[in-house]
Amino acid sequence: MTTSPDVLIIGGGPAGSTIGTRLARNGHTVVLLEKDEHPRFHIGESLLPMNLPILERLGVLGQMKQIAVVKRGADFTYGDNPLVYRTYNFDRALGNSPTHAFEVKRETFDHMLFENCRQAGVETHQNHKVLKVELDASGVHRVLSEGRDGKQNTWTPRFVVDASGRNAFLAGANGWKRKNLRHASAAMFGHFKGIERRPGKNAGNISIYWFPHGWLWMIPLQDDVMSIGAVCWPDYLKRRRGDTEAFFWETLALCPAAKNRISHAQAVSPIRVTGNYSYRANRSWGNGYLLIGDAFAFIDPVFSSGVYLAMNSAEGGIPIVEHWLNDEKQAFRSACRRFERRTEKGLRAYSWFIYRFTSPAMRNLFKRPRNFVQVEQAVISMLSGDVFGNRSVHLRLALFRIIYGVSWLRNLKASYAARRRRLENATLTFSDRSDAA
Numbered sequence: 493m494t495t496s497p498d499v500l501i502i503g504g505g506p507a508g509s510t511i512g513t514r515l516a517r518n519g520h521t522v523v524l525l526e527k528d529e530h531p532r533f534h535i536g537e538s539l540l541p542m543n544l545p546i547l548e549r550l551g552v553l554g555q556m557k558q559i560a561v562v563k564r565g566a567d568f569t570y571g572d573n574p575l576v577y578r579t580y581n582f583d584r585a586l587g588n589s590p591t592h593a594f595e596v597k598r599e600t601f602d603h604m605l606f607e608n609c610r611q612a613g614v615e616t617h618q619n620h621k622v623l624k625v626e627l628d629a630s631g632v633h634r635v636l637s638e639g640r641d642g643k644q645n646t647w648t649p650r651f652v653v654d655a656s657g658r659n660a661f662l663a664g665a666n667g668w669k670r671k672n673l674r675h676a677s678a679a680m681f682g683h684f685k686g687i688e689r690r691p692g693k694n695a696g697n698i699s700i701y702w703f704p705h706g707w708l709w710m711i712p713l714q715d716d717v718m719s720i721g722a723v724c725w726p727d728y729l730k731r732r733r734g735d736t737e738a739f740f741w742e743t744l745a746l747c748p749a750a751k752n753r754i755s756h757a758q759a760v761s762p763i764r765v766t767g768n769y770s771y772r773a774n775r776s777w778g779n780g781y782l783l784i785g786d787a788f789a790f791i792d793p794v795f796s797s798g799v800y801l802a803m804n805s806a807e808g809g810i811p812i813v814e815h816w817l818n819d820e821k822q823a824f825r826s827a828c829r830r831f832e833r834r835t836e837k838g839l840r841a842y843s844w845f846i847y848r849f850t851s852p853a854m855r856n857l858f859k860r861p862r863n864f865v866q867v868e869q870a871v872i873s874m875l876s877g878d879v880f881g882n883r884s885v886h887l888r889l890a891l892f893r894i895i896y897g898v899s900w901l902r903n904l905k906a907s908y909a910a911r912r913r914r915l916e917n918a919t920l921t922f923s924d925r926s927d928a929a
């Protein structure tokens with residue numbers, strides 16, 4: 493055991509494994525502590541095209557073909573008729589984003605990334621939970637961890653990366669975590685067989701359905717498995733009494749458009765529930781530490797942005813860690829501020845759409861998209877994850893916001909009611925979690 497590594501990473505999900513691999517390859521001594529053991533279940537199965545360059549840099553893109561389903565786009569069903577849906581294929585995006593993405597069973601994907609990290613030279617410890625971190629402003633922190641056998645270890649790294657996902661270790665322990673006061677949702681989900689896929693080259697596409705209490709996803713996975721989830725307002729999930737599975741089916745029945753696809757569904761996993769999950773920390777860095785991925789912020793998963801944003805922030809963290817280790821304090825602070833701005837940009841781009849996704853105005857725009865000056869293609873770029881650098885996408889998304897505003901006013905009464913429900917739900921707490929230890 494290297495008790496005084498350059499870097500200690502809390503958590504071996506996509507964010508932790510990404511930054512670990514890259515730092516080890518750059519010659520740093522890295523320890524990664526993961527409280528569970530891979531392969532382990534995790535939700536978050538639909539990736540974005542912009543994940544592909546990151547996977548390539550990690551050297552695992554070739555392996556994806558064995559473990560993933562190819563996703564060429566997303567379809568949205570907005571009414572009760574199952575045959576009336578709109579497909580947005582990634583090959584129509586502006587710019588150079590890849591024309592497909594992948595869908596994965598996270599136990600396989602996360603395991604692959606974790607193994608890749610170990611092979612890059614990271615000292616990985618599974619079944620090792622971080623219990624306490626004493627941050628030291630001068631630079632040598634003390635981290636206490638406990639193995640499954642109850643044995644405790646103390647580590648004194650020069651830099652701590654918090655990649656602990658929605659456990660948000662540092663933000664939780666230090667009172668930095670802030671609930672999102674504009675949006676809250678909760679979800680029920682499981683794996684099923686016997687679900688019809690979309691025809692032809694769209695067989696791997698994710699399907700999204702609106703229903704009165706939120707939205708549903710259908711994500712095709714390998715072995716004929718379909719992941720189905722219902723993302724609901726907390727006021728609806730609070731009505732659940734007794735059996736979660738029965739409540740899940742009752743919920744799906746509220747979406748007639750999804751009914752024919754699920755009529756022969758057989759569950760191949762338990763139905764899991766996860767509570768209110770939109771939050772962010774009020775800081776992402778400090779002397780000798782950094783928060784990446786969900787450990788810093790979490791937004792609703794409707795645009796499948798979580799894994800991409802997590803891996804993107806992991807890559808963005810590399811120069812920060814290296815400036816600190818090289819004792820370049822000024823460069824460290826500048827890199828942190830750039831990281832902050834970039835993180836903010838990504839979260840803002842998605843949050844704007846997320847807050848409005850269930851409003852009738854947004855539903856109408858997804859139903860009848862007009863590619864006026866390529867605005868629809870800019871929305872596809874957003875769906876692809878191209879939200880950071882592309883100026884032409886940003887300009888067109890700004891125009892989309894104006895179009896949305898006009899549509900909102902034209903549906904004033906219904907739009908206002910949808911907004912009120914969202915804001916009322918943001919004040920509710922539904923904290924059940926059966927998806928995590």
Ligand SMILES: Cc1cc2nc3c(=O)[nH]c(=O)nc-3n(C[C@H](O)[C@H](O)[C@H](O)COP(=O)(O)OP(=O)(O)OC[C@H]3O[C@@H](n4cnc5c(N)ncnc54)[C@H](O)[C@@H]3O)c2cc1C
Binds near residue numbers: 528795
């Ligand atoms: C209902 C739902 C649906 C979603 N759907 C999608 C989707 O379709 N597409 C998508 O991209 N994203 C989706 N997401 C989001 C996605 O799951 C996350 O954004 C992504 O997993 C974040 O990666 P991460 O590495 O930051 O955290 P995680 O993947 O959560 O990894 C964190 C790791 O840290 C470990 N850990 C936690 N605490 C400790 C500790 N104290 N000590 C040691 N280890 C610790 C955990 O065991 C875990 O392995 C969804 C999320 C939810 C809730």
